[in-house]
Amino acid sequence: MLPWVNWYILIASLLLDLGSCCDYSESTCGARRPGDIVIGVLSPCHAKVETLDKRIQPERFNCTEFDLQSFVRTLAIIHTIDTINDSGFLPGIQLGYVICDTCSDASKAIQSAVHMLSINNTMSIQCDLIERPLVKAIIGARYSEVSIAVARLLGLNMVPQISTTSSVATLDDKIRFPSFLRTIPSDVHQTRALAQLMAHFEWNWVGVVSGDDDYGRVALQSFLKDAQDVHVCAAFHEVLPHYLGHSDSERRIQEVAEQIQSSKAQVVLLILKRELVEKLFEVMIRKGISRTWIASDSWSTSRRLATMKGINMIGDIFGLRFISGQNPGFKQFLKNLTPGPGAVNRFIEEYKDLRFGCSPEIQKHKDCLNSKPAAQCPLPGSLKLKSEFACKLPDPQKANDDFLTHAVDLSMAYSEKVATWSIAHALRALLKCNHSICSGERNLPPWKLLQELKKINFTLDKRQFFFDEYGNFASGYDLINWVRRRDGRYFEVIGEYNVMKSVVEISAASIEWGTPNKTIPESKCSESCPPGTSKKISMIYCCYNCSKCEEGTYTNVSN
Known part of the structure; x- marks a missing residue:
């Protein structure tokens, strides 16, 4: 049996061999900009891999369903890198980036990570581990299951990995994941906060629906333990396939909907990614089922869910969100979206084609509107991103509007800003920078950057940031209420969870309950x-x- 390190070297070698016959500049990493020091980004710009369950031989991953939220989070990293470069924070140093699509799949993410470490043939898979890859740190991945897989690989060479969303408690283990860091708290705190939220409103009989991935499994067990500590019981717990293309997904969603409908539990916790919540809510709306829903961090501020048709019929919704904040200049950046000097960005190109490009499908829809009432011409899901100016512009790639500033909650991209600045502060110390020059070695080994990252303690926007012994930010959560309005929901902060005190603080007086008598709903056995x-x-x-x-x-x- 080969040692585990050698297994990862073997896997990487096989992936590189596979990569020799493919143009990964387009199929794996869709955006790049050269720089003195390069930061890698692993982001699910697409939500799924087509026919993943039917793969029988090595082949390209066909990624579909453009993910607007992940796209905007990625753009926040690019904007922050541009801001750092323009500020002179690292005198004489220009940061570059390479952005690879994970397509929300662990195997695809490993392929992308290997490609990052092998750009320009800098990764030589031999007996010795690579010492100085071009990419010095990686921001990502979004989902915990993907981060776990990538963290195993990056831990070989001690390449620092900073996730802004992967909260599973498993990643606290620094023996198994020595180079993993995150700008959010561990789920150890989130599940405790969720249980305390339920206890606060005396909801002691609740349902739980989770995904079958690492995040869902670990979060479920952690919640059940924390719930028991505050005398909250699970009426049921159901599991949905994490992979969106799973053959059993539709059947299981129907079964879970029936379980929710038949249970006495009036409060249901959903530890799922946004796409699965959307499918479940569609069934709930169709059946006319109303409950009080508790959101895990993965969908607690999803604009897409908040504006879906019928969302106001589904009941009260509460959730926790990570730290949020403002990113000056980011709105303007999105309104004038361009790859920038020397950069290539296939993701921006794809977005502009989806937004402004012409296609037979949009032409067919326009022809329908010209001959029939709008009610008889429903807009297909694939056209939801389309601008009214689609098919009217000579060059879609030169078009811009303010759609992105409204379609996504930009404050949620604050963690990407913090992660990028964390790397910049570590580099400033490592490269011995002063106000005019950085005298340190630029081709530094990533492990040295990792050691410096663990020591950073900086202030940004009047907040203090540093990593604790487990590589987490102890930043706490905001408690969110989904408030009804005519065209959907908006998010209102009604409290917070203090990680240091382990206490939920709620302003219950500001909550307008959706029950007939406007009082707190009951959920008791x-x-x-x-x-x-x-x-x-x-x-x-x-x-x-x-x-x-x-x-x-x-x-x-x-x-």
């Missing part, structure tokens, strides 16, 4: 026991029967 009766606890703590007081005893209070 058993009704209250009136005076003259006492609780007879069943095997589950939250469930009991009401028994008449025994002869010679009496209680004049409930429960």
Whole structure:
């Protein structure tokens, strides 16, 4: 049996051999800009790989479903790199980048990571590990399952990896994932906060639906433990396939919808990615089922969900979000979207084709509108990004508008800004920079940058940032309420979870409940026991029967 390190070298070698027959400049890494020091970015600019379950031989990954939120997060990194370069924060140093698509798949992400480390033939898979790859640090991945896979590979060469969204507690293990860092807290805190939120509103009988990936499995077990500590019980917990193209997805979503409908639990926690929540909500809306929904961080501020048709019929929605903030100049950057001098960006090209390009499908829709009422010409899902100026512009690649500034919650891209500045601060220390020059060696080994990242402690936007012993930011969460309005929902902060104090603080008075009497909904296994009766606890703590007081005893209070 080969040592585990050699297994990863073998895998990387095979991937490089496969890459020799493919043009990865287009199929793997869609954006790049040269620089003195290059930062890698792993981002799911597409939500799925087509026919992943039918692969029987090595072949290109066919990625589909352009992911607008991930695209904007990636653009936030590019904008921050441009800001750092223009600011002179690293005198004489220009940061570059290479951005690769993970397509939300771990195998595709490993391929992309190997490609990053082998750009310009800098990675030689031999007995010795590579010491100085061109890419010195990698920001990503988005999903925990993907980050876990990539972290195993990057840990070989101690290439620092900073995720802005992967929260699974498994990644706290610095023996297994020595080069992994993140600008968010671990799920150890999130599941504790979710359980305390439920206990605050006395919801002790809740349903849980999670994905079958590493994030869903670990978060589910962590939540069940934390819920037990505050006397909250799970009425049921269901699992959905993480892979969007799974043959059982539609059937399982229907089964989960039936379980939610039949259960007494009026509160349901969804530990799922946004695409699965959307499919589940479509069924709920069609069936006319209303519940109180609790969102995990992966979909708690999804604009797409907040504006989906019928979202106001589905019940109250609460969730937790990571730190958010402003990114000055980013809105203007999005309104004038261009790859920039010396840069290539296939993702921007694809977005502009989707937004402004002409196609037979959009022409067919326009012809329908010219001859029939709008109600008879439903807009296909593939055209939801289309501008009213599509098919009217001579060159879609030169077109721009403010669509992105409204379609995505830009404050959620703040973590990308912080991650990029974290690398810049570590580089400033490592390269011995002053106000006029950086005298340190530019072709530095990534492990030296990793050591410096672990020591950073800087202030940005009047906030202090540093990594703890597990490589996490102890930054806490905002508690979000999805407030109804005519055309959907908007997000309102109604409280926070303080990681250091392990306490949920909620401004309940500001919540407008969607129940008929506008009061806090109940979600209990058993009704209250009136005076003259006492609780007879069943095997589950939250469930009991009401028994008449025994002869010679009496209680004049409930429960």
